[in-house]
Amino acid sequence: xxxxxxxxxxxxxxxxxxxxxxxxxAARLFADTRILLVGREATVKQExxxxxxxxxxxxxxxxxxxxxxxxxxxxPVEALRRKKGSSIEVATRLVRDGSAIAMVSAGNTGACVxxxxxxxxxxxxxxxxxxxxxxxxxxxxxxxxxxxxxxSSKPEHLIQYGIMASLYAKSVxxxxxxxxxxxxxxxxxxxxxxLAKTTHELFLKTRLNFCGNIEGNHLFRGVVDVxxxxxxxxxxxxxxxxxxxxxxxxxxxxxVEGVFGDGRAPGDTSGTAQKLQGSFGRLRxxxxxxxxxxxxLLGVNGVMIIAHGRSDARAIANAIRVARRMAQENVNKHxxxxxxxxxxxxxxx
Amino acid sequence: xxxxxxxxxxxxxxxxxxxxxxxxxAARLFADTRILLVGREATVKQExxxxxxxxxxxxxxxxxxxxxxxxxxxxPVEALRRKKGSSIEVATRLVRDGSAIAMVSAGNTGACVxxxxxxxxxxxxxxxxxxxxxxxxxxxxxxxxxxxxxxSSKPEHLIQYGIMASLYAKSVxxxxxxxxxxxxxxxxxxxxxxLAKTTHELFLKTRLNFCGNIEGNHLFRGVVDVxxxxxxxxxxxxxxxxxxxxxxxxxxxxxVEGVFGDGRAPGDTSGTAQKLQGSFGRLRxxxxxxxxxxxxLLGVNGVMIIAHGRSDARAIANAIRVARRMAQENVNKHxxxxxxxxxxxxxxx
Numbered sequence: 001x002x003x004x005x006x007x008x009x010x011x012x013x014x015x016x017x018x019x020x021x022x023x024x025x026a027a028r029l030f031a032d033t034r035i036l037l038v039g040r041e042a043t044v045k046q047e048x049x050x051x052x053x054x055x056x057x058x059x060x061x062x063x064x065x066x067x068x069x070x071x072x073x074x075x076p077v078e079a080l081r082r083k084k085g086s087s088i089e090v091a092t093r094l095v096r097d098g099s100a101i102a103m104v105s106a107g108n109t110g111a112c113v114x115x116x117x118x119x120x121x122x123x124x125x126x127x128x129x130x131x132x133x134x135x136x137x138x139x140x141x142x143x144x145x146x147x148x149x150x151x152s153s154k155p156e157h158l159i160q161y162g163i164m165a166s167l168y169a170k171s172v173x174x175x176x177x178x179x180x181x182x183x184x185x186x187x188x189x190x191x192x193x194x195l196a197k198t199t200h201e202l203f204l205k206t207r208l209n210f211c212g213n214i215e216g217n218h219l220f221r222g223v224v225d226v227x228x229x230x231x232x233x234x235x236x237x238x239x240x241x242x243x244x245x246x247x248x249x250x251x252x253x254x255x256v257e258g259v260f261g262d263g264r265a266p267g268d269t270s271g272t273a274q275k276l277q278g279s280f281g282r283l284r285x286x287x288x289x290x291x292x293x294x295x296x297l298l299g300v301n302g303v304m305i306i307a308h309g310r311s312d313a314r315a316i317a318n319a320i321r322v323a324r325r326m327a328q329e330n331v332n333k334h335x336x337x338x339x340x341x342x343x344x345x346x347x348x349x
Numbered sequence: 350x351x352x353x354x355x356x357x358x359x360x361x362x363x364x365x366x367x368x369x370x371x372x373x374x375a376a377r378l379f380a381d382t383r384i385l386l387v388g389r390e391a392t393v394k395q396e397x398x399x400x401x402x403x404x405x406x407x408x409x410x411x412x413x414x415x416x417x418x419x420x421x422x423x424x425p426v427e428a429l430r431r432k433k434g435s436s437i438e439v440a441t442r443l444v445r446d447g448s449a450i451a452m453v454s455a456g457n458t459g460a461c462v463x464x465x466x467x468x469x470x471x472x473x474x475x476x477x478x479x480x481x482x483x484x485x486x487x488x489x490x491x492x493x494x495x496x497x498x499x500x501s502s503k504p505e506h507l508i509q510y511g512i513m514a515s516l517y518a519k520s521v522x523x524x525x526x527x528x529x530x531x532x533x534x535x536x537x538x539x540x541x542x543x544l545a546k547t548t549h550e551l552f553l554k555t556r557l558n559f560c561g562n563i564e565g566n567h568l569f570r571g572v573v574d575v576x577x578x579x580x581x582x583x584x585x586x587x588x589x590x591x592x593x594x595x596x597x598x599x600x601x602x603x604x605v606e607g608v609f610g611d612g613r614a615p616g617d618t619s620g621t622a623q624k625l626q627g628s629f630g631r632l633r634x635x636x637x638x639x640x641x642x643x644x645x646l647l648g649v650n651g652v653m654i655i656a657h658g659r660s661d662a663r664a665i666a667n668a669i670r671v672a673r674r675m676a677q678e679n680v681n682k683h684x685x686x687x688x689x690x691x692x693x694x695x696x697x698x
């Protein structure tokens with residue numbers, strides 16, 4: 001069997017439609033990989049028909065039945081216990097058993113984190129798993145970890161986040177020596193709450209390319225490649241950014257419409273309204289979460305990619321691309337080696 | 350003497366020019382108020398000449414000499430100790446002595462917080478001062494507290510922030526019964542880190558119009574009037590928002606320029622490029638921090654308004670307007686009464 005990537009067909013606001021469509025797209029892109037849709041067989045097959053899938057077109061796209069579905073609003077750990085054989089659980093177990101090289105889900109994030117932590121377990125000496133989201137900073141990607149896998153962190157957890165996200169950025173985003181910053185309320189070394197202060201001191205002792213504190217307004221300026229923060233702050237930053245971007249795009253749209261009316265401004269002989277609308281469409285895409293695909297749950301013993309709940313087909317296909325690359329690049333092996341080496345150094349010191 | 354508002358003439362990225370200009374504007378707007386520019390007399394007078402001030406036009410605008418200036422990058426508490434008689438210190442002392450009803454500074458935020466806390470002291474039974482910044486959420490204002498006066502808070506501090514910001518929103522923004530939300534990583538009651546969880550429970554027991562947790566993506570949607578968070582999170586949210594808004598406006602501008610070139614697109618006979626540029630200018634203004642003026646340091650025994658470091662003349666004039674209103678409305682008296690009442694209730698319980 002070729003390497004398999006398990007997809008939670010039932011997870012996400014637009015599931016199963018968008019997930020099936022994205023998986024079909026990925027199956028055609030990566031003919032060397034088996035794409036396994038995990039979910040209610042009848043429903044998934046219906047969607048496959050709808051998107052026009054045939055085994056001739058993508059023989060590497062298959063379906064594995066899973067009876068249960070964890071909803072977006074379910075309480076994670078409880079749902080995992082109560083809803084046995086959910087698509088998230090089945091997909092994760094495939095990774096644990098070695099039947100899949102990775103799993104992708106746009107479903108309940110908390111349930112994914114719980115499934116990853118409980119079923120896959122943590123990599124040796126890793127203390128906490130963290131979600132690493134890739135943003136766009138101008139033309140460059142920036143990886144922010146943790147986006148909410150854990151709500152309360154210790155300095156050692158943040159240091160490990162920095163190490164794991166650096167290795168991820170190096171392998172998957174091909175950044176040779178990622179610059180690491182600590183999200184803080186000032187650039188000076190002594191700034192911050194107790195967590196940030198201690199973490200800063202510890203980062204200085206690592207072998208990472210640590211560039212010091214980074215303030216919120218520099219997050220989108222491409223001054224570092226990896227930004228470390230605790231999951232409470234990271235989750236709020238992620239959501240504030242999404243909310244603000246949406247709000248601004250809306251304002252922007254209203255502004256353009258105010259000038260052009262319904263897009264056929266009187267006297268607009270040059271088609272500028274249309275051109276502008278096209279440009280905005282591309283801008284919206286650039287700002288879209290779908291571009292960099294899903295976010296890996298770093299630190300678990302297996303590749304788990306958590307896609308945005310609002311993922312469309314393109315976002316799902318991109319998440320599958322990221323999952324495939326992370327598995328191929330053996331990111332978890334690099335993480336294990338580095339965490340071990342750091343730990344050995346610390347014991348030697 | 351009419352009521353006096355002391356202005357730190359030397360504080361801010363564009364000081365003293367923009368500060369003097371804004372103070373002049375405010376002096377003309379509020380003829381019943383004495384506007385006292387505190388700073389290096391010769392420098393300030395030079396700026397007054399430059400902006401065309403004459404005592405006939407605004408006799409209520411005066412200058413008080415202060416020898417020292419605390420720079421934006423100075424370490425707050427140390428600078429306050431070392432740079433005796435700084436404009437921030439002198440302006441704050443005027444409030445303490447009852448010579449001024451309020452002070453406004455666009456200077457070093459940390460130094461303002463230190464001066465406010467040390468020189469004015471806290472209101473009775475107030476445990477921590479907090480910076481309350483007013484954002485725009487669609488058409489409505491939303492007050493977020495704390496934006497960084499303290500980097501590490503306890504639940505009781507956050508509860509007091511909620512009480513103080515509610516009374517401020519009621520008096521200054523004229524919102525009858527402000528809806529209060531707790532910034533958190535999920536809407537469900539049990540979400541969050543230990544601080545958020547305990548604070549949530551305590552908020553339910555207050556007399557505030559507490560609406561539960563609010564997620565980052567709802568910050569700009571006008572679902573609540575007051576958002577409470579600790580200063581570390583608040584400061585990062587503030588700066589991420591500023592950075593992202595700037596980044597997006599830049600992208601928008603590039604997009605428009607890409608379509609219109611230098612603003613004279615060939616065939617653009619209807620002047621749409623010009624209209625669009627005008628609309629964007631207004632949009633930029635709407636998003637500007639200057640609109641709601643400065644942020645009060647709530648909890649100190651006196652009115653201190655901290656304006657954005659990048660304040661222009663309009664922002665300074667708006668900060669003076671907020672300072673005047675906060676003093677006139679006796680916000681600190683209301684805060685003292687409510688905090689006392691809550692405290693008495695707690696002791697009775």
